[in-house]
Amino acid sequence: MGVEVTDGTIGLVGDDCGRYCPSFHQTVELLGRRWNGVILHALMARAERFGEIRAVIPGLSDRLLAERLRELEREGLLSRICPGTSGAPRYVLTAKGQALGPVIDAISSWAADWAQAAD
């Protein structure tokens, strides 16, 4: 959805909201909160266990990973699945989390095109 404006460039806006949209704000802050983006990316690439996620993301510490997983669970983006009595818990995306796929994709695609480019 792009809105043509007078001079021919494209002004992209979400839905009904013009220049500021609280739900957009909320989403972009959640997505971009440190590590959240890459954690979701890893989950979409089928990482499931705590250690597995941590191993995939360089620089991410236990502490922050635990905190972010709790947060993402609270937001309903993933579920923590504890198998019966013992065994390691697994983290899987909910429908809400899966729905972020296109966002992750759009970012990946932009990153591929522009990541290092000077302008």
Add this chain to the structure above:
Amino acid sequence: MGVEVTDGTIGLVGDDCGRYCPSFHQTVELLGRRWNGVILHALMARAERFGEIRAVIPGLSDRLLAERLRELEREGLLSRICPGTSGAPRYVLTAKGQALGPVIDAISSWAADWAQAAD
């Protein structure tokens, strides 16, 4: 671009990178750094002047706006245009910045669908 996996769910990955991609990481951290997302959103909705941007985004202070604008300029997402000798500077997106349109759109669309939903 979605990759079908065994059980029918969709694992979305950027390009060639499987579970972790540095350029994706860099991008998502930049985009999600506090206020950056909404600032870009405002710029796409054609806000151009310092005070204009600040007025549109509730809670954003002068200090952080100045810092973020400098940062986004350094990253090449926007240009700071100083008209000749005097007059207020204007901020406009570069091609690189404009290219984030689809990302902003994807986020807006997700926000519209899921922002407040419980699951």
Add this chain to the structure above:
DNA sequence: TCAATCACTTACGCTTTGTAAGCGACGATC
């Protein structure tokens, strides 16, 4: 010319993050 606004900058305290160490539960090994 005097005040007001604009686009910032500086100073300071609080919150979030990074680093490192520790802890209980479980599995494998001796």
Add this chain to the structure above:
DNA sequence: GATCGTCGCTTACAAAGCGTAAGTGATTGA
């Protein structure tokens, strides 16, 4: 069955980032 190693966290503390508030020089307006 005691020890060792790993896994999934938690705790403690220093550093970095952020929010609030006040200040500054350059323009604009009365």
